[in-house]
Structures are given as C-alpha cells and as structure tokens.
Amino acid sequence: MTTFALPDLGEGLHDAEVVAWHVAAGDHVVADQPLVSVETDKAVVEVPSPQAGRIARLCAKPGERIKTGAPLVEFEEGRHPDTGAVVGELAVAAAAPAAAPASGIKAAPAVRARARALGVDLARVAASGPGGTVTIGDVEAAAPAAGPGEALRGVRRAMALNMARSGSEIVPATVLDDADISGWRADEDVTVRLIRALAAGCAATPDLNAWYDGRTMTRSLHRQIDLGLAVDTEDGLIVPVLRDVGRRPAADLRRGLDAMKADVRARKVPLADLKGQTITLSNFGMLAGRYAALTIVPPQVAILGAGRARPELRPVNGQPALRRILPLSLTFDHRVVSGGEAGRFLRAALDDLERPA
Numbered sequence: 001m002t003t004f005a006l007p008d009l010g011e012g013l014h015d016a017e018v019v020a021w022h023v024a025a026g027d028h029v030v031a032d033q034p035l036v037s038v039e040t041d042k043a044v045v046e047v048p049s050p051q052a053g054r055i056a057r058l059c060a061k062p063g064e065r066i067k068t069g070a071p072l073v074e075f076e077e078g079r080h081p082d083t084g085a086v087v088g089e090l091a092v093a094a095a096a097p098a099a100a101p102a103s104g105i106k107a108a109p110a111v112r113a114r115a116r117a118l119g120v121d122l123a124r125v126a127a128s129g130p131g132g133t134v135t136i137g138d139v140e141a142a143a144p145a146a147g148p149g150e151a152l153r154g155v156r157r158a159m160a161l162n163m164a165r166s167g168s169e170i171v172p173a174t175v176l177d178d179a180d181i182s183g184w185r186a187d188e189d190v191t192v193r194l195i196r197a198l199a200a201g202c203a204a205t206p207d208l209n210a211w212y213d214g215r216t217m218t219r220s221l222h223r224q225i226d227l228g229l230a231v232d233t234e235d236g237l238i239v240p241v242l243r244d245v246g247r248r249p250a251a252d253l254r255r256g257l258d259a260m261k262a263d264v265r266a267r268k269v270p271l272a273d274l275k276g277q278t279i280t281l282s283n284f285g286m287l288a289g290r291y292a293a294l295t296i297v298p299p300q301v302a303i304l305g306a307g308r309a310r311p312e313l314r315p316v317n318g319q320p321a322l323r324r325i326l327p328l329s330l331t332f333d334h335r336v337v338s339g340g341e342a343g344r345f346l347r348a349a350l351d352d353l354e355r356p357a
Contacts, residue, residue: 001056004073006066007047009040015067016040017153018060020109023073028054035073037109039154044267051075062113107134117150118143137234156236162297169214173334174293175342179326179349181309183356190306191283192253197349198281198304199225199246204348205341209279211299212336219336220299228277228300229257231264232287239297240269241277285309285327294331301333302342304349326353 009016016038023035034046036058059071066072105122106129107115114136115122122134125142129135151157184193202209202225211220225246228239240263242256263269279301282294285308294303307327314323328349332342 001074001077002053003059003071004035004050004075005069006038006072008068009038009045015065016045017065018062019044019113020062021058022046023055023058025055025057028052044154047072049073062109063116105134106132111136111139115139135234140234154235159236163295166295166297169298170296171334172293172296172331173339173342174329174331175339175346176291176327176329177346177350179328179353180314180323181326181353182323183354184324185357188357189250189254190309191257192250193353194281194283194304194306195227195242195245195253196250197352198227198279200352201304201345201349202246202279205345207337207341208302208332208345210301210336211278212301212333213299214335219301222278224278226276226278228280228297229260230280230282230284231261233264238264238269238274239277239280240264240273241275279303282306290327291329292331294329296331296333301336302345303331305329305331328353 006016017040019037019039021036023029023033029035029049030052031050032048035049036047038045038047053075055073056076057074059073060066106127107122111134112122114120115125115134118139120139120142122139125134125138127134128138179197181188206221206223209222209225211222212218213220224244227242227245229242231238231240240260242253242260245253248256260269260273263273277297277300280297280303282292282303282305284292285306288308290307290310292305292307294305296303305328307329309324309326311322312325313320314325315321316323328346330342330346330349
C-alpha cells in the first residue's frame with residue numbers, strides 16, 4: 001500500500017475536518033480528481049488525488065478532524081507516492097452540491113454535515129438556494145428549537161479562536177465621536193467614504209497601521225494599508241482584505257468591494273485574501289448600533305467602526321438645525337498606541353468624512 005497524507009493546506013493551518021468523501025474504497029481515480037472535501041478554520045477545500053490508482057482504504061470519517069501529515073487515503077501497491085506538495089489555491093467555497101439521485105435533494109457536503117449534526121431530515125427542508133439547493137440557513141431554520149451541543153467548525157471556529165486570542169493578549173481602549181455628514185450627496189458611497197477616512201487617519205497617525213508582537217515587544221509599521229473588512233455571514237464573521245486602499249481611487253475601491261462581496265456570497269474568497277490585514281473596518285451600523293467597543297485581532301493594533309447614521313438637532317450659527325450624524329468608534333491596543341495617537345487618528349478621519357462629496 002502507498003499512503004497519501006493530508007497535505008499542507010496553507011500558512012498556519014495545522015489540521016482540517018473531513019466534510020465529505022467523493023470516492024469510496026475500491027474506486028479507481030485519476031490524478032487531480034477530487035477525493036474529499038475538508039474544512040479548515042478558513043475554508044472548505046477539495047483535496048485532489050496526487051496520482052491515478054485504486055483506492056484501498058479511506059483513513060478518516062466525515063466529521064473527524066485530522067492533522068496535516070496524517071494518513072488520508074491508501075492506494076493499492078504499484079502507484080506513485082504522494083509528493084507532499086501544497087494543494088492548489090485555497091478558496092472559501094462550499095463543495096459542489098452532491099448528487100442525490102434517489103432523493104433529488106441538492107445540498108453541498110457541508111450542508112449535509114450540518115443537517116446530520118442538528119438531526120434535520122433534508123427531505124423536509126424547504127430549499128431557498130439557487131436551483132432548489134438547500135443552504136445552511138435552510139437547515140438551521142428547520143432545526144428543533146433546542147438540541148444537543150455541537151462543536152464549532154470552520155469560520156465560526158476561527159472566529160471563536162481569534163476572539164479568545166484577542167481577549168488574552170490585547171489591552172483595548174475605545175474613543176468615540178460623531179461626524180457631521182450633512183454635506184454628503186443622497187447617493188454617497190458610504191463604505192468608500194469610510195475607507196478613505198480610515199486612510200486619512202493612517203496618514204495622520206501611521207502608528208495605528210501596525211502589527212505588535214507582545215512576546216518580543218516589537219512593533220512593525222506598515223506603509224501600505226491592507227484593510228480588513230468585517231463581513232457578517234450566516235456562518236460567522238469573515239474578514240477579507242482589500243489591498244493598498246490608501247493609494248486607490250474611489251472607483252477602484254468600489255470595484256474591489258463589489259468583487260469582494262461577490263466572492264463572500266459565493267464562498268470563493270481566496271485564502272490569500274483572508275490574511276495580512278494591517279487594520280480593520282467594521283460598518284456595523286448597517287445593521288444596528290451607534291457605538292461599540294470593538295475587538296482587535298492580533299497582531300493588528302486598531303479597528304475603526306461606524307455606527308448607524310441618524311438625524312440630530314445640532315447648533316449651527318447659534319440656531320438649532322437638523323443634521324445627519326455618523327457615529328464612529330475607534331478601539332486600539334493601549335500597549336502600543338497612546339490616547340493622543342488614537343485621538344489624532346480619529347480627528348483626521350472625522351475631518352475627511354465631514355468634507356462635502
């Protein structure tokens with residue numbers, strides 16, 4: 001027998017959970033044929049076969065978590081061994097819906113695994129996805145009101161780990177203020193304006209566009225602003241990265257945002273675009289809330305949040321006037337960022353936002 005081990009799926013990813021097998025013992029496969037879908041802390045990934053041959057044994061069951069380098073598949077003798085190469089480019093993508101001729105149910109392996117964990121019969125679930133595909137949201141909506149506890153997986157597991165890490169390492173402090181955006185056009189691109197305001201803050205105070213290593217007490221300032229944008233999904237928080245936002249014109253930023261949204265909806269964000277953030281923006285006010293004590297994910301040292309805009313009476317030339325107000329929250333790591341630096345950053349961001357369109 002020759003053994004194919006779970007390959008290196010990317011920087012910092014040491015294990016993965018088996019979601020669904022696409023082959024069975026006794027099957028003959030060709031090189032690069034998908035063998036199995038696995039879920040890491042960042043992505044659902046199809047692992048291709050490194051060779052042609054006949055499958056002798058599958059070494060893990062769906063739902064089982066295995067470490068990088070652990071046996072994944074055994075091939076019959078006479079085949080070439082695994083070369084140990086990294087598998088392709090990872091993407092945050094659900095595996096293609098598994099064929100189910102007997103039932104006619106269209107559902108990706110990750111959705112089927114979720115249904116099994118919640119004890120939901122897919123035949124009784126109303127599908128809302130494209131072409132009648134069952135989504136994770138459909139499964140969760142059909143689940144009983146209370147059920148057995150389940151282990152966190154994938155994006156939600158990564159979120160839990162990052163938040164726990166932040167709580168143990170960061171010394172957070174938050175400053176709050178309001179931007180008067182009454183001079184904006186009705187169709188102003190809010191997200192682009194927030195990005196440009198954050199870039200203005202970084203230009204005024206580069207100390208917040210930085211990484212900090214608490215173990216070695218070393219700080220790295222970044223010339224380029226690689227912005228993490230916190231995106232709420234049904235599976236948890238995803239923070240894709242928009243690169244070099246400080247030097248991109250507004251139209252290019254909008255194109256980048258539209259492409260990012262499409263990738264998030266399709267769960268096809270490349271793994272390379274899920275790491276390397278130098279500072280983060282959260283537009284939580286799109287849902288609700290004015291201010292927030294936000295959470296910083298190390299090694300970053302700052303996150304800017306925008307709350308829900310509101311009309312408010314403010315004095316203008318000594319007379320009350322109805323103005324449009326956008327609340328801002330800036331949370332920073334007080335181990336490495338001073339209150340003065342945070343205040344100057346926020347002042348620059350406010351000045352940029354308060355300029356007319």
